[in-house]
Amino acid sequence: MSRTTISLLLLLATGFAYGQTETPAKAEQMAPVMQDPYQGGWQAEDQTRNANLWGVLVEEQPANNDALLNQYRSERNASLARNSGTIPPADQANLDVLADRIGTVAPNSFEAHLAQFYSQFPAPGAFAELDHAIAKGSDRNELIGPQLMNAVRTSNSSETVRWSKALKSEGNVAADLWKLTDDMLISVEKDAILFTAGEMDAYPAWAKQYADGVRKDVLIVDERLLVDAAYRQQVWTSAGARGAATAAGPAFIGALASATKRPVFLSLALGPDLVKTMRDRLYVTGLAARYSPVLLDNIPTLERNWKAMKKATAAGPLARNYLLPGSILLMHYRAAGDEEKASLLEYELRLLAGKLGATNSLIKTGVLQH
Incomplete structure (x- = not known):
């Protein structure tokens, strides 16, 4: 991923404004x-x-x-x-x-x-x-998500299945998050390791895997848990990595990628602070980015995945992550002089941005032309 595309990612990152409201006398x-x-x-x-x-x-x-x-x-x-x-x-x-x-x-x-x-x-x-x-x-529903995470953290397979099924049946996950999760999972290669941000991307992805049997080949990692040395070792071992697990943070991701044959991806839901540390080694493939220390041609994969994605616009702040792969693909078509593909994608991206309230952002970054 180039510095230009990383800049786009940082500009398009969602941060809702703080809302001041009056509170009623009786609540x-x-x-x-x-x-x-x-x-x-x-x-x-x-x-x-x-x-x-x-x-x-x-x-x-x-x-x-x-x-x-x-x-x-x-x-x-x-x-x-x-x-x-x-x-x-x-x-x-x-x-x-x-x-x-x-x-x-x-x-x-x-x-x-x-x-x-x-x-x-x-x-x-x-x-x-x-x-x-x-x-x-x-029996409290508030515990479903945390218990699923804890089951994965402790590598308890039976409890992981149990709480994945509970999340599907009783977790009240927003409907479009399931669709967005499908799009994230099609964005990664076979046997991938996928680093996720947590509740909004890891939870539904685990449930898809262990309740529905979808993409069981992918190792889904909750990046927040990497502060725990035992969890890092579990991830390292599950990835079939050589040598010893390293310390937490971006260094762990890079070291793991070097120590395993499995492809490493980052969910676009991960925060810009982490992304900035490895911006020259990330190649967007959809709702995820492939980590690679060597140059990759990600456009054919991105083009295929873009066409396959459901583009779930009612998935809250994560829905804005669709704008990054669409923008990268559009800029590629323009640079290649492919006016037909560029015109069609710009129209699609304009509609998508309109639904997400991001039209002005894409105009300011030059992705959309007035």
């Missing part, structure tokens, strides 16, 4: 439906409003454990949406205060342990809190 009758990002809770404005509503309800009912936890989760989801899937230190500090408050109001409760799980994540100690939360409320 009990207006308590919102709680959604995690993979369920559709991906709008920062909505999540901030929800956190305010839950906060008013907490003021009215200080011992309402559900309201306390939902206020915490809404604040967390708002931060993730504002910051392209990451939580900055200032927001994390505020979340830690909320988690401690839950622990004070309802010590040793399901809500207190789940809040601590999220506050400590991805440190290994977070999973002790998850175990405590499971002991307090094993």
Whole structure:
């Protein structure tokens, strides 16, 4: 991938604006439906409003454990949406205060342990809190996603299948995320290793694999968990890599690619900070990018995958990732002087950008010509 295409990726990265809203005097009758990002809770404005509503309800009912936890989760989801899937230190500090408050109001409760799980994540100690939360409320739907991740983290195949099926049947995953997941999986080669960002791309991809039997050849890695040396070793071993596993971060990805015969890909959902560190070694193939230290011609693969993708525009912020492969392909057609293909793709990309509210962004970057 060239520096030009990486610049496009950084410009097109989604970050929703922070929404200021007035909170009603009474929130009990207006308590919102709680959604995690993979369920559709991906709008920062909505999540901030929800956190305010839950906060008013907490003021009215200080011992309402559900309201306390939902206020915490809404604040967390708002931060993730504002910051392209990451939580900055200032927001994390505020979340830690909320988690401690839950622990004070309802010590040793399901809500207190789940809040601590999220506050400590991805440190290994977070999973002790998850175990405590499971002991307090094993049938709670809030645990489906975390238990799936933990099953994969600990290489527990039976539990991975169990929670993959639960995510499919009870997880309320946003419908278009399933379609986007299919598009991500067709973007990688056979026996690929795919590094993912987490809840919105890893969870549905694991469920596709272990509940539906789709693309079982792909090793899906949750990049967030690479802080855990045991998980890094598990990934290293599963990849059939030679030598010893390296430290976390971009160096791990590069070292793994050099130590295994399997092709390595990165989900486009991964944040720009990680992508920037390896921008000259990434080649976009759809909703993923192939890592390679040597020059690759990715255009034939990208062209084939673009035609095959469903282009799920109602998949929240991840839907904007379709703009990058489309833009790269369009610029290639223009550079090659293929006016017919360029014209058809520009029309398609303009329609796609219109649905995603990204027309002005593509005009500013020169992808769309007025």
